[in-house]
Amino acid sequence: MRALTAVNPFIYRYKWHFLGGMLFVVLSTLLTIFPAQLVRYAFDLVSEGIDLYHLFAGTQAQRGVYDLFGRNVLFYGMLIIALALLRGIFLFFMRQTLIVMSRLVENDQKNQVYLHYQSLPLSFYRRHSTGDLMSRISEDVGRVRMYLGPGIMYFMQLVVLFLLVVPLMLMVNVKLTLYTLAPLPVLSVSIFYVNNLIERKSDQIQRSLAAMTTFTQEAFSGIRVLKSFSRQADSHAQFTKASNEYKDKSLSLNFVNSLFFPLILFLVGLSTLITVWVGGQEVIRGTITTGTIAEFLIYVNLLTWPVTALGWTSSLVQRAEASQARLNEFLDEKTDIVSRQNLQHEMQGDIVFDNVSFTYPDTGIRALHNVSFRIRPGQTLAVIGNTGSGKSTIAALLCRLYDTTAGQVEIDNIDVRDYALDNLREQIGYVPQDVFLFSDSIRQNINFGLDGPSEEKMLQAARDAAVYDNIIAFPEGFDTKVGERGITLSGGQKQRVSMARALVKEPKILILDDSLSAVDTKTENTILGALQRIMADRTSLIISHRVSSVKLADHILVLDDGTIVQHGTHEALMAEPEGLYRALYERQLQAEEA
Structure with missing residues (x-):
């Protein structure tokens, strides 16, 4: 968790989102527990009502018992529905605070990384590939967001549920509680290992997909070279190999995913079966009522997802820690190209x-x-x-x-x-040896270095660079899109547009x-x-x-x-x-x- 301390300033920045989210987690959890107790009261009421109804069979009191029973069942039912609706409102606000906070932090962190990238010297870019830079600002920041949003939210739900539910269960019946909760740690550990296996295979698939995408992009970008050397068949064979590798990894992941939910359902079903079996024995002994079994079954279902999520969130934290460590590696790099006196001089x-x-x-x-x-x-x-x-x-x-x-x-x-x-x-107007044009219009490329573009200056710069006649010959003139890295222009045209970009700055x-x-x-x-x-x-x-x-x-x-x-x-x-x-x-x- 040491690397993740770097996100603490962001959490403090959005502390009201965080604290509000914690409040709504507690409120929504409380409204999850109360209905379980109401169900127990309702079950016991039904059982007692049936007994009383039969007890007063053939008497005037039987009708009164029936009416009272109906009103009480309706009251409990309406109360449970009202609590469910209120819980839904709190769940909405819980996500609108914690998940929104994670998105805001993600946005701030991407801006922080991008701004820092721009401050680093050229030597940094000579050491690191563009793909690595892109991966850190997109995938790694996204993994940190998963820790800040779903990770914290589900972990807090689990903590609050355990702190409230387990003592209640122990107060009702210790033996039934221990038997009921026994499969849940096994479930959490199983999910942890299965989820790590899924994540590893997913990473392999992503790398395989990235390699295939890069190969395809290069093949289509260099299609003229491919055709001129007649290497289409060889290129297709390489693509088939990469595609088959991607397919095999995807099928392997699909096999693991096929085991994931059956494993969850088996362990949840096992916990439910134990609750009914042990609870039934306790009912026979008279230590608990049938309503208690219903209450415990609700508790089991309440704890199942948070316990399942514990394995998942543990994996999220591990991935977020590794991703933040990668981000910190770049964020800790300092540029040595800094001004000593910050002089402003014409x-x-x-x-x-x-x-x-x-x-x-x-x-x-x-x-x-x-x-x-x-x-x-x-x-x-x-x-x-x-x-x-x-x-x-x-x-x-x-x-x-x-x-x-x-x-x-x-x-x-x-x-x-x-x-x-x-x-x-x-x-300084600099026309570099390696011409780079942005995937935008010629107009935007020429005016790139200006805060307030001037049409007259742009036209004069194009004339001075001897590219004006070429540009106006295009159907869209200066609004012509140059494509990726200026691919729609010839080498000479790209150089002259680059020169116009420097000249327009005067x-x-x-x-x-x-x-x-x-x-x-x-x-x-x-x-x-x-x-x-x-x-x-x-x-x-x-x-x-x-x-x-x-x-x-x-x-x-x-x-x-x-x-x-x-x-x-x-x-x-x-x-x-x-x-x-x-x-x-x-x-x-x-x-x-x-």
Whole structure:
């Protein structure tokens, strides 16, 4: 239960729901017990009434006995119905407090986890899969809710019932009580083990279903690759294998479920049989009445479900504890990307990298080593190099997605670690290398970074990114849905929409991370022409592996294995015959000619 102490603040937040639920549990339980005693009185009344009716047979008093008997039976019957209706009202409020509390806590906990996820650094997401993150915010939070709602509710019902019912039963007849309750612990333990078996098999089925769903999703997403390599038969064989595994696990669970309710009914029936058998013997001895047997049978039925639920709730608590432990594992992770001074500063765009070195914390790969450069306000710097040379790492450090291992990054003579994170990132327009579009309209994707979207700014950004003509050619124009990860757009269109998303913010600093790799030379020249106007009064960083994308820069850095091997203008770098820049240029020129 130690891990579950993390939900105590939520229970305290909704303490009136919790306390109200406890009150309604007690009231509904009391109204469950009273009818059992009324049934005993009614049974005894019937027995005595019949005896009196026969005793006064043939006399005027017999009619009076009959009328009195009828009125009393009607009174008890109406009273039992009234108590049942009142109990139903209290049960309604019990669920409206405890179950509603569990749903409110579930909502708050999901928001807490989601907000915490967003605060964690990129290194966290490199270590954990998206499926694991989704599982914890959905399945694990749902299991904790089951503990807070049904788990607590049924456990409290059991506790209150036992505290009230068992003493009453012992006061009536100790021997009958002990015999009646004997099968119930066996029932609870049996349910506990059977339910754990069901839960294990259910988890296996969920994992099997998740694997089959993932396989199917990948197969349909990559249908073009499947068809082009003619692997449909092999794919179908793999799907059949996964489907059969799911079927076998489902049939195994169905077999256990088939044993579940017969086991409950057998033990409940056994308890009822013992009550009637032992109670009948006590009636013969004259120690109890037939009404007591009826009362005990009601008590047995009252205790059966809570005792059954004890095994179930025990399993719920175990699962909730394990799930909360998994949640705590992520919630206890703290981000090291925090602002030291929370400065709010309007940037001019004077960027300095001072002996910056960086090693990725999760892989240990050194990306940059003693990198130093400066971009003055309004200038454009291009960074070029082979794949894996550390180009994208410069953009990540500038946006402070990571912190440097050594050295420092400054903007306007202020260390980026001193800026408030929101203030820093709001003033940077970043077009990442790995384009990601949301499953929404083109309009919403372009306006993603704006609090108050402007139609005029959106249209101009689309024109500057050379994607306006493509968009208006679609039947729905800017309201066209791009599908999952922008699947309905071509690679070049996705890159240009992503670029428009950065340009519409009118950022102080613009970063283009290999954002023209998927466009043809003609479109690239059109975009570069528009960018030349945009970058005139804006500090810009162009990262690319194509020399054609960086020729317009004021200054060019050439990276190789995380270090600066050349720097200068395009003309100066081309003048170095043995330099890496010239080698890249000639290699790409030959590729284009080929």
